[in-house]
Amino acid sequence: MEFKNTLEFAKSLDAIDQLGVYRDEFIFPKVNGKEVIYFTGNSLGLQPKRTQGFIDEVMKDWAELAVEGHFYAKKPWWDYHEQLAEPLAKVVGALPEEVSVMNTLTVNLHLLMVSFYRPTTKRFKIICEEKAFPSDQYMFQSQVRFHGLDPKDTIIEVKKREGEHYWRTEDVIQKINEVGDELALVLIGGVNYYNGQVMDMKAITKAGKAVGAMVGWDLAHAVGNVKLNLHDWEVDFASWCSYKYMNSGPGNASGIFVNRKYLGKTDIPRFEGWWGTKKETRFLMKPEFEPMENADAWQISNAPVLSIAPYLASLTLFEEVGMDALIEKRNKIVSYLEFILHEIDKEVDSSFEIITPKDRGCQLSVFLHGHGKSLFNYLMENGVITDWREPNVIRLAPAPFYCSYEDMYRFGQILKAGVLAN
Known part of the structure; x- marks a missing residue:
């Protein structure tokens, strides 16, 4: 599939996502009154609504x-x-x-x-x-x-x-x-x-x-x-x-x-x-x-x-x-996230480096060369919940149960703004 870095394309992927309905099974924190883009399912998964x-x-x-x-x-x-x-x-x-x-x-x-x-x-x-x-x-x-x-x-x-x-x-x-x-x-x-x-x-x-x-x-x-x-x-x-x-x-x-x-x-x-x-x-x-x-x-x-x-x-x-369906979406959404990262990298002439090999699951670990923790803080303040590992790595884990393709696109736009602001 040929990916596109547009909101319309991201929404078109969500429209055919058979697991998309499960997003509503989870409770999202909010930042500035909006649901966050949650990339830390590799640290703590969101709470399913049925848990209560x-x-x-x-x-x-x-x-x-x-x-x-x-x-x-x-x-x-x-x-x-x-x-x-x-x-x-x-x-x-x-x-x-x-x-x-x-x-x-x-x-x-x-x-x-x-x-x-x-x-x-x-x-x-x-x-x-x-x-x-x-x-x-x-x-x-x-x-x-x-x-x-x-x-x-x-x-x-x-x-x-x-x-x-x-x-x-x-x-x-x-x-x-x-x-x-x-x-x-x-x-x-x-x-x-x-x-x-x-x-x-x-x-x-x-x-x-x-x-x-x-x-x-x-x-x-x-x-x-x-x-x-x-x-x-x-x-x-x-x-x-x-x-x-x-x-x-x-x-x-x-x-x-x-x-x-x-x-x-x-x-x-x-x-x-x-x-x-x-x-x-x-x-x-x-x-x-x-x-x-x-x-x-x-x-x-x-x-x-x-x-x-x-x-x-x-x-x-x-x-x-079932795990097969989760893995199928995982592969697609992580690939889309990787595409978004490369596209934003080209747009802002930055130097992101993905250090996760192709043998991977949900997670992409990214070196933010030339950017300090201020970029991570910008992401967090603008509703992207990710995590930081020294010296300058952010870990991004789009869990297939509740992350959407629109999340990946929106993250790219926030990342771009953060790079330009820092």
């Missing part, structure tokens, strides 16, 4: 049933989280029994490391990406020290090539093969938070498994954004947050994936608690832990129902639309 009803239902049951809500609520609380497994499995490419919802992302990564990072004298090293998200770096370092190892000798970061802004899959695989039988774990962000690159998860997983390592993925920026096939790729484990593209609300519950081959095992290392034991015998208060036959065995405490309710609300939207 799911929360109200729990509150009503709590008020009317109190403790009996665990068993007699419309959606009983004691197994509330189980409702999320099937729709989540479709989003991440898993079997329903391989998925559970609990805790928050870094907590879950720590818990999964208990099971899947088992260093030995010979096989103890971890491969991750250079400058992984800070929380992942802290998690790696603390886990390694917990095992009495030195992070400097244990954690291996795959670096980008000199002068490049992205990782090459062949470099990751080469490093995996180089470390070989000393490698205990590969754990990388499936979509990089800074440059928006989608890693070749299938190829990297295959390479890690070939040398005998465990392979896990931090999918914080991937779930609800890119096509995943965790089961078919034979990933060992993964975890993700739910408040970015999954629109479940700030700091909300995390999801986990545990490959089916580890389910139902009593001898796997794991931190265990009451809610991971079999439902059938849980209230017999037996002293022996009998793991659930699914990923719920990794649960420790009962599910935070008020936290999970917004997640369930959002998943009903994913069930209605």
Whole structure:
């Protein structure tokens, strides 16, 4: 399709957008009395309008049933989280029994490391990406020290090539093969938070498994954004947050994936608690832990129902639309945004540089060469909600559920005005 940088063309794309009706399913903040152009679904998704009803239902049951809500609520609380497994499995490419919802992302990564990072004298090293998200770096370092190892000798970061802004899959695989039988774990962000690159998860997983390592993925920026096939790729484990593209609300519950081959095992290392034991015998208060036959065995405490309710609300939207339709629009709207950026760049003779490679999801990360944070501030003050990463990068993530093509055109005009004003 030949794009045009005109309001009429943008509106014509919106007119044929089959997901356009879902824009009205979300609540937009306002700046100067107008709905914002929202580019930070990669940080916190907008609130679906239907979320309030799911929360109200729990509150009503709590008020009317109190403790009996665990068993007699419309959606009983004691197994509330189980409702999320099937729709989540479709989003991440898993079997329903391989998925559970609990805790928050870094907590879950720590818990999964208990099971899947088992260093030995010979096989103890971890491969991750250079400058992984800070929380992942802290998690790696603390886990390694917990095992009495030195992070400097244990954690291996795959670096980008000199002068490049992205990782090459062949470099990751080469490093995996180089470390070989000393490698205990590969754990990388499936979509990089800074440059928006989608890693070749299938190829990297295959390479890690070939040398005998465990392979896990931090999918914080991937779930609800890119096509995943965790089961078919034979990933060992993964975890993700739910408040970015999954629109479940700030700091909300995390999801986990545990490959089916580890389910139902009593001898796997794991931190265990009451809610991971079999439902059938849980209230017999037996002293022996009998793991659930699914990923719920990794649960420790009962599910935070008020936290999970917004997640369930959002998943009903994913069930209605499906990942294929979301990805189809994602590809088109991100391409249009890229076109707009290039057109504005030419009009104002500026020097924007998109550092996100073609292997991407919703996000474009853009160097604003020659422009300081004043341009970012101008965008924010004029109703473009984006974010800033040092030294001079803005991240733009047009989530397909609620962003429109007209938003992309309007952003271009505001960006142009901002460049000329600064």
